[in-house]
Structures are given as C-alpha cells and as structure tokens.
Amino acid sequence: MVRRMIDAGRLVLERDGYANFSTNRVAEAAGTSPGSLYQYFRDKDDLLTVILDQYWDEAAQRVEASLADRLSDSPDQMVRNVVNALLLALEQDSQLLHVAVEAIPQQRLQSRHQALRRRVQDLVSTYLNLLLRSSGRNASTRAWVIVVSMEGLAVRWVLDRPDISREELVEELTALVENYIGALIPEA
Incomplete structure (x- = not known):
C-alpha cells in the first residue's frame, strides 16, 4: 500500500x-x-520528502555502481563511465528531475541533494587520491569541483535538450575533466 x-x-x-x-x-x-x-x-510534504529521497537515492546508486568497481580505470575511461552513468541516472526520470530542480523550492532539496553529491564526491575523491597520490593536492576539493561541474552540465543537458548529442556531451565533459586532472598531475 x-x-x-x-x-x-x-x-x-x-x-x-x-x-x-x-x-x-x-x-x-x-x-x-x-x-x-x-x-x-503526515501530510503532502512528508510524502514529497519520501518521493524525492528515493529519487536522489536511485540516481546516486546508479552513479556509484559505475564508479565503485572502476577505481583502477584510466582517467579517460573513468570520466566516460561517470558521465554516462550520470546522464542515464538523470534521464531515467527526466520529468521528476524537472520538477525537483525547477519547481520545488530548493531549500526543500538541499540536504538530500547534498547527501547525493557527497556520496559521489567521496568516490571521486578516493579515485583522485589513488591517481594523484604523489602530488599532495587536496583531492576532496578537486572532487567537489569535478562533481559539481559534471552534475550541473548534465542536469542542464537533460532539462534543456540543447542541440548537442549525448556523444558530444560525453566527449566535452571528458575533455574538461581530463584537462583539469592532467593539470594536477605533477610532471616527472
């Protein structure tokens, strides 16, 4: 029921x-x-909270599943996997994404959305620590920049449907993140 x-x-x-x-x-x-x-x-807000919690949990699980077993992948392959998983997760229920991002007051979503972002950011941070272990850079900060950038661009692509194919978006996001990560890797 x-x-x-x-x-x-x-x-x-x-x-x-x-x-x-x-x-x-x-x-x-x-x-x-x-x-x-x-x-x-208790009321419609209680039901709305459950609906949105489940939506963000489902999205996080899809993205986490693409990351968890891929910590040994090259940056190029890792970014492509993450971008594709993120796009698939957001496209899975684009109508609910539209409502969640554009119609519901953002303060209602803040803590849940932050939790989703934190879960993905932690995995990206772990990956960056493995990749950049000798650089001593702050992987958590770098992970936040990558996750928020990718999320923002992916959400806008799903909602706005610009004249950009999925493949083009994946290529552009991959190049963006690869260049960013590449700038962090110290030269031998």
Whole structure:
C-alpha cells in the first residue's frame, strides 16, 4: 500500500507538477482515500520528502555502481563511465528531475541533494587520491569541483535538450575533466 502511494505520488508530481501536488490527487491516483494516505504520511510534504529521497537515492546508486568497481580505470575511461552513468541516472526520470530542480523550492532539496553529491564526491575523491597520490593536492576539493561541474552540465543537458548529442556531451565533459586532472598531475 505504501509503495502504491509513493508511486502514485511520483506520478502526480510528474504529471501535474509541484504546484498541483496534493494528497487528494495522490490518493485518487493510488485508488485509495485521503484518510488512508494520512495513515502513512503526515501530510503532502512528508510524502514529497519520501518521493524525492528515493529519487536522489536511485540516481546516486546508479552513479556509484559505475564508479565503485572502476577505481583502477584510466582517467579517460573513468570520466566516460561517470558521465554516462550520470546522464542515464538523470534521464531515467527526466520529468521528476524537472520538477525537483525547477519547481520545488530548493531549500526543500538541499540536504538530500547534498547527501547525493557527497556520496559521489567521496568516490571521486578516493579515485583522485589513488591517481594523484604523489602530488599532495587536496583531492576532496578537486572532487567537489569535478562533481559539481559534471552534475550541473548534465542536469542542464537533460532539462534543456540543447542541440548537442549525448556523444558530444560525453566527449566535452571528458575533455574538461581530463584537462583539469592532467593539470594536477605533477610532471616527472
């Protein structure tokens, strides 16, 4: 029942947008009464929090899965894998991404989005520590720059759909990150 309500809430959020998101609409879409919905969720904000938490968790898991077993990859291959995983994760539910990024007040998303970014940033930081171990540079700061840049560009590509193919975007992001990482590697 709870899963059905969450799925219905996600459907209503995507279909009707944040401004029209209501417990009555969710209950109707779930084929239940608003009273039944209130047995599991305090209010629409409580349900919205669960929906967005699950969305960001799913996106993080997809990206993490592409990174976790690839710490020995070359920078070129690692960046391509991350970019592709990020794009796939964001495209998976682009309607919900649109609502989450452009319609919902950002303070509602801040802590959850930060947690997602931190999970991916930690993996990138680990990779950079392995790659740049002799440089003594701050891998955490570098990872933040890379993750935020890639995330921002990927989100805008999914939402704006510019006249840029996926392959072109992957190439450009790969070049951007490779050049950045390459500038960090001390010459022998």
